[in-house]
Amino acid sequence: TESAPAPFHAEPGESACPPSCGLVAKREPYSHSDCFRYVEVRSLPQRRVVRQESGFAPSVDPVDGGAGRNVAQSPCSRQADTERAGLVAAVEQSADAVVITDTSGEIRYVNPAFTAMTGYSREEAVGQNPRVLKSGRQSAEFYKELWDTIASGRVWRGEVINRRKDGTFYTEEMRITPVLDSQGEIVSYIAIKQDVTERRAAEEAKRFLASIVE
Numbered sequence: 159t160e161s162a163p164a165p166f167h168a169e170p171g172e173s174a175c176p177p178s179c180g181l182v183a184k185r186e187p188y189s190h191s192d193c194f195r196y197v198e199v200r201s202l203p204q205r206r207v208v209r210q211e212s213g214f215a216p217s218v219d220p221v222d223g224g225a226g227r228n229v230a231q232s233p234c235s236r237q238a239d240t241e242r243a244g245l246v247a248a249v250e251q252s253a254d255a256v257v258i259t260d261t262s263g264e265i266r267y268v269n270p271a272f273t274a275m276t277g278y279s280r281e282e283a284v285g286q287n288p289r290v291l292k293s294g295r296q297s298a299e300f301y302k303e304l305w306d307t308i309a310s311g312r313v314w315r316g317e318v319i320n321r322r323k324d325g326t327f328y329t330e331e332m333r334i335t336p337v338l339d340s341q342g343e344i345v346s347y348i349a350i351k352q353d354v355t356e357r358r359a360a361e362e363a364k365r366f367l368a369s370i371v372e
Contacts, residue, residue: 255330255351261344263287275330275353277323288349293327295319308334308347317354328355 249256255272259265268283276283276291283290296318307314314334321327330351337346 255349255353257283257288257349257351259288259347259349261346263289263347266346272351275322275328275351276320282323291320291322293319293321295327304334308336309344311336311338311342311344328353329358330354 250269252269252271255275256267256269257265257272258267265283265286265288268278268280270280272283273279278286278290304314304316313336315332317329317331319327319329331354332349332351334347334349336344337348339345
């Protein structure tokens with residue numbers, strides 16, 4: 159059996175993405191355009207290093223009152239930038255839908271695959287609750303068990319019949335992983351979703367034909 163993936167860990171207010179070379183990346187709350195937008199790389203104490211391909215960038219040091227200076231970008235910083243860019247591209251181009259919510263269930267980010275699957279654009283989805291997709295096919299007990307699982311810090315896996323923006327139903331396989339900070343507190347949830355409607359229809363047709371032959 160497949161083992162459950164380890165929960166992601168992040169300091170409060172920091173990225174859930176694993177840091178490289180000891181760097182800690184800090185970001186603003188998820189935005190409509192890019193939930194992985196980083197606003198500070200703390201590779202030097204009390205100093206903000208701004209990314210620039212040349213390896214040098216004007217930087218503001220809060221200690222000296224905001225005087226501009228050129229700060230060399232370390233190889234570790236460039237490597238971290240490259241890894242973050244690759245992570246963003248992977249999530250944005252993933253064939254599976256990716257949804258990130260806060261602990262109350264409010265959607266903070268969706269990728270293009272989510273829009274293709276549900277019909278809801280990023281602008282329409284962000285700020286909504288995933289219940290916007292509810293079809294009424296699952297019971298209240300089903301959702302209670304789901305929330306009890308992820309609220310306890312465990313990964314939930316299962317199938318859900320949801321409703322697209324146009325009103326049509328579809329079946330999705332979903333895995334929800336809690337994102338934990340270093341204290342073990344849940345700070346958000348990441349859901350990976352895959353449309354399996356056609357697969358389930360084909361399996362049902364196969365079972366039907368088999369019953370006729372028998």
